[in-house]
Amino acid sequence: MSTSMGNSLPVPSVQALASTFDSTSDIPERYIRPEAEAEPVADADEGFELPVIDLRLAQRSQEECDRLGRACEEWGFFQLVNHGVAEELVDKMKADIAEFFKLPLEEKEAYAQLPDGFEGYGQIFVKSEEQKLDWGDMITIFTRPHSVRKMRFWPTHPPTFRDTLDKYTSAVKDVTSCVLEVMARNLGLDSEVMTKTFKDHPQGVRINYYPPCPNTKKVIGHSPHSDATGLTILLQANDVQGLH
Template sequence: MSCLQDWPEPVVRVQSLSESGISAIPDRYIKPPSERPSIKSDHHQLGAGEGGVNIPLIDLGSLLDNLDDKTTLNRIWEACRDWGFFQIVNHGVSPDLMHRTQELWRDFFHLPLEMKQVYSNSPKTYEGYGSRLGVEKGAFLDWGDYFFLHYLPPELCDQNKWPAFPESCREVTQEYGIQLVRLCKVLMKILSVNLGLQEQYLQNTFGGEDIGACMRVNFYPKCPQPDLTLGLSSHSDPGGMTILLADDRVPGLQVRRGDDWVTVKPVPHAFIVNIGDQIQVLSNAEYKSVEHRVIANPVQERLSFAFFYNPKSDLLIQPAKELVTSDRPALYPPMTFDEYRIYIRTKGPRGKSQVESLKSPSPC
């Protein structure tokens, strides 16, 4: 990542823009017309999410100790192939811990700006307090701030770079990470078994116990012109698997469904799970990493926590040999996660252009 220098322009905090009382957003945040959210469509999908169209909701409880529940396994299999997203309840993570994590980080983003600026990040690692992705000068920006922190491997996890205030933030975030890693290991077993592979296949391919994990706390301030911008542009996640703790009071995540965008209605105390590009590659596209984005809200701020469970950065990731046949050849070349993620860290979120560009051409 040493090729990435500092930000090409002075960093502006979106929260500060929002709190200044502006009635129109700066031009840098106005998306091209083709990328803007459709208010009519979004309103319809929000209503549908209350009882109609929504990502699958799955009770994970029966699979926490063993993988004998074929009905639930099959529901996850279908969700991974069809949606690339699903919500889970009864997942084994403490609801009280989830709530405390949310409240502490909300308090962080409402600290005075000078206290947050101590943790300002750079594109060299993205670790810390940030307000943009990508280093292209003059790029369109998203309406959101964030805090990015490393969790695994241990040598990358420097808690001194995590917020010292609120006072218990580091301790609670550490416990949250412990419980999320435990949950991810269960999900990796499920995903492996559903592919017809050994339980530990995906975990071992990621590096066994020597994997990567990091978290991005997203803060989306109120926006006076939500029809012109996005909280986070359309993208598929470059890593392995993402566990999202969403704000169940303020929907904002949208998942691409064909030519439409479905606004996810989060269930209280649930996690949203989505397949990342690395697992799409390993599954030889049996599982889909699907485009998603975040819409802005004119009246309420929104907070979410994306926990990324990734391969060890220097391991080659390629389609599992058990899933490669003469009828279905390997769709992707071997590549390390370090090589792969340089794309989004340089260019910012760009739909599924990275993983699709790697596909081998179909034989004539």
């Protein structure tokens, strides 16, 4: 099974760049995005409340199942609670992610992308030297099935990273199956139709890091996009706002 989705030109680490900045520093032209100020971001204070879905309840309640269906139709996005992933495992995944990005640049670059792909540490979808860049770094790893794993891209620091990622992505796989089953039921399909459809599809993890910026109104952490996946499970690693 191939997980190749093209390649990306190497670009400097934004985290390393940001570490040299102070409040008076000028942002390099390549990171300045006029569209960042084009539209205000709506928040909960303006009456926009993200749907919250209780997965455990949705598995046995038609009412909650229907709420999930409406969230998919009207938002395409929702917050999931009672998903069954242990809080300790979620906290450990967040901690290991934070520790990885605290590593010196040369240690992170040991997991750098190769010229023929974008798995590993580095930016994605950078196709020209003139292209505007996102204000963020990332590491992309394919995790399932085991046959697609390339362990050279799996960080060994912190020492628990690999084990934590394996356990966390296994738990997320179970959550994904449950969500797909509820979605199928809401659509009036057999509960196994969706899970069978995505059974052999690869699972990938993209970990994003957005360094502090002296002028956040001029940059974009991650360009607007549509994920080329069946379902995205998002873990917000801290309380810094910005998702929209």
